[in-house]
Amino acid sequence: MSTLLAAGSLLAGCEKKEDPFVDRVVAPVLVVVEGASDGGGLTAEPVVTQKISAPVTMSVKIFELDKSGILDYTVGIDSIPVTSLAIKLTKRDGTAIADLTTDNTGKASLTKTWAELGITAPAVGSSVSLTWRGEYKGQAFSRLSRVQGVN
Template identity: 80%
Template sequence: MKSYKYLILSGLTVVSSLLAGCEKTEDPFVDRVVAPVLVLVDGASDGGGQTAEPVVTQKITAPVVMTVKILELDKSGILDYKVGIDSIPVASLTVKLMKREVKGTATVMTAIADLKTDATGKATLTKTWAELGIAAPAVGSSVSLTWTGEYKGQAFSRLSRIQGVN
């Protein structure tokens, strides 16, 4: 009988120490903030530009033209199936376009353009391959980009990539 008491007492001690050690902590690896806008990359290979880094293919013999559409998502009707989530174009929003390059262990960002969205929420970049840092583009040449801005006091970023084709 005595051995059962010690067994039960040890089991309760182990369980209570495990429960005491279970407290909710923040994720130390990824600081997540919900983006204030949805940034869609037109012409992306995935059809809607909703992958982590949508790729837009451009001819190496022509200027690079890339368009993003920026939308605010109105979720006030999310619980009403007749309303749902509404996508509202964000007009007159300044978006900075940066080129991303990995050099050694660091990522170097270079400003390419400041763009402004039109009434439909679209901002279009038109540059030559040389202006993007590729003097002699070949099939497979690519440029990694980051679209950044601020909406209603909250910053956002969107990755994308341009890749050269024939």
């Protein structure tokens, strides 16, 4: 009887709890940071290198992933460009850099000087941490990246 009571109390204590530390929501889009050193900008924080002697050019491509053919190897997952999507580019501290809109290929681009990014005397290794934010089909998303100065 005591074994049954102990097992019952263990089962009663097992309940599914929310993770208090990480609120996970699947991103509604794939955000590819173009020109990233990893080749596709698919790391946690893709780094784009730019010459310190020239303006900084940054761009992302945004795709919706159609997974309806995932079980058919002849179809697979299709990447559909998201057009006319409003994107806000900010520094990590929240300072606004630009409001952008994706074109018919899902691409949003801009060119800024290093001074406009907050670095008045750029040197090799200077970097700015960025966040690309938007909302697609009612779901907010953000993508981190960084731009770093080189010779």
